[in-house]
Amino acid sequence: MAYENILIETPAPGVGLVRLNRPKALNALNSALTREVFEALEAFDRDDSVRCLVLTGSDKAFAAGADIKEMADTGAVTMFAGGDFTDWSRLMRIRKPLIAAVSGWALGGGCEMAMMCDMIIASETAKFGQPEITIGIMPGAGGTQRMTRAVGKALAMEICLANRHLTAEEARHYGLVNHVFPVDAYLSEAIRLAEKIAGMPGVAAQAVKEAINKAEELGLSEGLTFEKRNFYLLFGTEDKTEGMTAFVEKRPAGWKHR
Numbered sequence: 001m002a003y004e005n006i007l008i009e010t011p012a013p014g015v016g017l018v019r020l021n022r023p024k025a026l027n028a029l030n031s032a033l034t035r036e037v038f039e040a041l042e043a044f045d046r047d048d049s050v051r052c053l054v055l056t057g058s059d060k061a062f063a064a065g066a067d068i069k070e071m072a073d074t075g076a077v078t079m080f081a082g083g084d085f086t087d088w089s090r091l092m093r094i095r096k097p098l099i100a101a102v103s104g105w106a107l108g109g110g111c112e113m114a115m116m117c118d119m120i121i122a123s124e125t126a127k128f129g130q131p132e133i134t135i136g137i138m139p140g141a142g143g144t145q146r147m148t149r150a151v152g153k154a155l156a157m158e159i160c161l162a163n164r165h166l167t168a169e170e171a172r173h174y175g176l177v178n179h180v181f182p183v184d185a186y187l188s189e190a191i192r193l194a195e196k197i198a199g200m201p202g203v204a205a206q207a208v209k210e211a212i213n214k215a216e217e218l219g220l221s222e223g224l225t226f227e228k229r230n231f232y233l234l235f236g237t238e239d240k241t242e243g244m245t246a247f248v249e250k251r252p253a254g255w256k257h258r
Contacts, residue, residue: 005033008040011191014198016044020057026064027057029109038090045094051198054190056101063110088141091116095206097197101190102126115146120177122168123186129165150176201239202257
């Protein structure tokens with residue numbers, strides 16, 4: 001499929017890469033760009049040869065926020081009746097593990113998009129923030145919710161109310177980011193991690209992602225019940241049989257991803 005605002009590739013076995021590509025706008029998120037991102041990720045999600053995904057931008061900016069020019073004339077009724085934010089739930093329905101590789105600015109919707117991924121690998125120049133209040137609005141795609149869960153209430157308040165930006169090292173310290181690498185290495189390291197995950201049994205990887213995400217939504221008792229359900233279901237997969245047989249026979253497993 002031809003895209004105008006993104007680039008796609010498969011840089012390693014089992015890995016699908018989606019790159020935001022509006023360089024003149026610092027990858028500002030307009031409706032066309034976000035729609036293409038979701039379509040490309042969904043296509044990789046359906047592709048049995050791809051088992052882990054990477055979402056990235058440029059070295060200068062992952063995404064510097066929403067496209068304000070596109071939003072400026074939008075009214076409350078239009079947004080409530082079905083604005084572009086309703087489409088963002090599509091990102092949460094991606095079943096395969098998804099890694100954000102972030103360099104430079106990740107602000108507003110860009111920060112929210114990165115936080116919707118399962119892991120974040122950052123370059124040393126990455127800066128995360130939710131500056132929406134400076135234009136008279138507030139985060140609307142999870143910025144207040146996911147940031148609070150990641151860094152705690154007090155810091156999330158400062159980020160969203162006082163326009164504080166987190167450096168890459170601060171984001172790592174507070175648990176928003178997994179790892180920080182130099183600019184010339186962050187993307188290759190994200191791909192390396194994705195390739196490692198893609199080498200694991202695919203159905204089990206999806207079950208793990210689903211269970212960990214539920215940990216943020218459910219109480220402990222409900223979460224344990226959900227985890228146990230997925231644990232039991234994996235005993236019906238070919239990869240469970242292969243994995244345990246390979247362990248007993250002291251040989252590498254040959255995953256079928258089913």
